[in-house]
Amino acid sequence: MALTLKHLFAVIMLSGAFSLVSAMLFVVMDAVDVAFTEAAVGAGVSTVLMLATMALTVRVQKETKRPIILPLVVVCLVGVLLIYGTLDMPNFGAFDSPAQLHLGSTYLSITYEDMGIPNVVTGILASYRGYDTLGETVVVLTAGLGVILLLSGLKGRKHKE
């Protein structure tokens, strides 16, 4: 997959395809709003951004020999720990899991009375967690400013030297 390919174009296209497939998976798991966002942002915007970066930098990865023993050990260790952590979790799709018993059902029952829109996810996002969404837009603004500041100084030092 993305490990052995040398051409970054193929790697980026595969990552876009991965995002689309994951969007389908989100639909299967009832998260249609998340699937929309993932398809638009993950498969669309981020692929375009990566392609632009590739066009501005390099297209082919250099041949390098890096040791893979240490990364493999780290990854296996993390994996064992995480799988050990899931052993206590309720089964996938269970009705009586802690996640289902508290806030989720409350939101489902009060959103229509409070807001009058049938889409509960939108209701929570825009109203109950409105400040959270405001903070999210601040994050996006900050990231955009950072990108602009980083890229506006292009070729700054090189000319001085």
Place this chain on the structure above:
Amino acid sequence: MDSNFSFIYGHLPYWLFIILMLSGLFIVVSRGNLIKKIVGLNIFQTSVFMFYISIGKMKGGTAPILLDKSADDSAVIYSNPLPHVLILTAIVVGIATTALGLALIIKIREEYDTVEEDDIQKMDQKDLKKYNRNNVLETNS
């Protein structure tokens, strides 16, 4: 025996998401190319999102969009909307960090003329050696 099977079957999705996450982590740790690192980070992120959404999934449930608005539609099972909201926010923040990382890569390439971590490290060490030598020369003279 039967309970064992249902345990494994009920936890298999989590384990698959964890394996996917680990493949992302492996790309981040083991590959030197910075663009590949970002791709790995995206895979990592998306698998965490999948894990989160899977917690909110209910068997036989449907998307949390109310079908019958006025009456109590207790006959319909809706999946938990709260993880969806959190992940919506997380996706947008994720693209923001990705964009910033990619801008940094472009800047690094301007400075070092490469996006391979090994080469960058080599150049840094060379610079450090030169700097140290100059300092020693200055203190000696």
